[in-house]
Amino acid sequence: MTEILALLQPLEHSISKTTLRQISRVITAMIAMSGRITMLGISRWSGSGGSYRSIQRFFYTAIPWPQVFWDFFQSKLMKKEDAYLLAGDECVVTKSGKKTYGLDYFFSGLLKRSVPSLSFFTLALVNVRERRSYPILMEQTIRSAEEKAKSQAKKQAQKARAEEPKRKRGRPKGSCSQKKAEKMPNPELERIQKMIQELLKTIAGHIPLTYLVLDGHFGNHPALLMVRQCGLHLISKLRSDAALFFPYSGPAPKRGRHRRLGERLDYHHIPDQYLKESRVEDGIETRIYQLQLLNREFSMPLNVVVLIKTNLVTKAWAHVVLFSSDLDLSYDKVIDFYSLRFQIEFNFRDAKQHWGLEDFMNINPTAVTNAANLSLFMVNLSQFLMYCYRKDNPDFSILDLKAYYRGYRYVTETIKILPNLPDENLISQLFQKVTALGRIHPPKSPVFSD
Numbered sequence: 001m002t003e004i005l006a007l008l009q010p011l012e013h014s015i016s017k018t019t020l021r022q023i024s025r026v027i028t029a030m031i032a033m034s035g036r037i038t039m040l041g042i043s044r045w046s047g048s049g050g051s052y053r054s055i056q057r058f059f060y061t062a063i064p065w066p067q068v069f070w071d072f073f074q075s076k077l078m079k080k081e082d083a084y085l086l087a088g089d090e091c092v093v094t095k096s097g098k099k100t101y102g103l104d105y106f107f108s109g110l111l112k113r114s115v116p117s118l119s120f121f122t123l124a125l126v127n128v129r130e131r132r133s134y135p136i137l138m139e140q141t142i143r144s145a146e147e148k149a150k151s152q153a154k155k156q157a158q159k160a161r162a163e164e165p166k167r168k169r170g171r172p173k174g175s176c177s178q179k180k181a182e183k184m185p186n187p188e189l190e191r192i193q194k195m196i197q198e199l200l201k202t203i204a205g206h207i208p209l210t211y212l213v214l215d216g217h218f219g220n221h222p223a224l225l226m227v228r229q230c231g232l233h234l235i236s237k238l239r240s241d242a243a244l245f246f247p248y249s250g251p252a253p254k255r256g257r258h259r260r261l262g263e264r265l266d267y268h269h270i271p272d273q274y275l276k277e278s279r280v281e282d283g284i285e286t287r288i289y290q291l292q293l294l295n296r297e298f299s300m301p302l303n304v305v306v307l308i309k310t311n312l313v314t315k316a317w318a319h320v321v322l323f324s325s326d327l328d329l330s331y332d333k334v335i336d337f338y339s340l341r342f343q344i345e346f347n348f349r350d351a352k353q354h355w356g357l358e359d360f361m362n363i364n365p366t367a368v369t370n371a372a373n374l375s376l377f378m379v380n381l382s383q384f385l386m387y388c389y390r391k392d393n394p395d396f397s398i399l400d401l402k403a404y405y406r407g408y409r410y411v412t413e414t415i416k417i418l419p420n421l422p423d424e425n426l427i428s429q430l431f432q433k434v435t436a437l438g439r440i441h442p443p444k445s446p447v448f449s450d
Helices: 009-013 017-032 037-045 052-059 066-078 145-163 187-202 220-229 331-340 343-353 365-389 398-417 422-433
Strands: 082-092 102-109 113-127 131-138 211-213 233-240 245-247 261-264 276-279 282-295 302-311 317-324
Touching: 009 017, 009 066, 009 317, 017 037, 017 052, 017 365, 017 398, 037 082, 052 365, 066 131, 066 187, 066 276, 066 365, 082 102, 082 187, 082 331, 082 343, 113 211, 113 233, 113 276, 131 343, 131 365, 145 398, 187 211, 211 331, 233 331, 245 282, 276 365, 282 331, 317 331, 343 365, 365 398, 398 422
Parallel strands: 082 211, 211 233
Antiparallel strands: 082 113, 102 113, 113 131, 233 317, 245 261, 276 282, 282 302, 302 317
């Protein structure tokens, strides 16, 4: 079995020796324990040196998590010959009570409404060849009072406009044009931009990054400007009813400003000259188009990929509009890179289901930060451990990993209380049998301890 303390040696330059020993005990307990992952639960599985007060001291210790994530990734997970994407997404963790640091109302995609919760924005490096995501930076979203007031005022203004009678078509008298590039980014984009710049500074010279993949929430002009200012290209999704236009190619006007927008794109009748791929599977026809189009809200042309699926029996159809700021990126890579963004959702699932992101009860700012980042760090560490075990058992999962470490813990504690140490052959059989209990994918070959 892999020794956790030895596995964490690359972190010795980022954290103190005391914190390193504490985190090794915490991680060993988290991998083996059953039930909810809280400070009390961890202390019950930590054994000698892992009292509740010791676990509490660890969670109240300031830890440089960005450097911890990078040191572990660089030494254990990074493959220099592979290409990487940068992906970002928000994770909402529901919480009850009133005193947890950062508690606010955030929109939950699962519940389809705003709920009392904590919000964390995460950046992850996605290995294109392995098709796996590795969290690398996580920060909690803390909205200021001014930001909350502006958000509330915006909602009230939208409600008031909805109740007003519709105005006449055309520009209101006395209004002026605004340059899109001069619009100030909102606080959310400023926070994300700061995170991206911090990460790029940390990994400079180690991994060349070109693309940042974000979900449809960031399919807008301010987000695109923010990403371009960081020196990256954005890959995201537009609304299905986005108004896209061909560049104007008609004669120049004799007077006035040159026309920018041409004919509007009709998703029902896209010219065949832009068709890149067409296939039929199980009665569903998929047609993929790639075009360079304009939008009133964007100051630059977009590399747009439209996927249209049609049921050949019912004739029902639906479409998805992806885009990139890189005009030279091929349609298949736009689709592939955007689909890789979903790998970060698997990271959130594992952190909530197995590593305590939904379980922690800390309310102090430092303790909340440590609990959330520890759960994401466990995602990376478990990926490395599973990679080692998958060499002999390709179907090895997180549940198998936890069952294996739990069985190893049971055998180790049992051997300690025996009056005489059994022979090595019997010990090997004990480890083989007990560590296989509760596993979803039993070992295909004998499993022995180191």
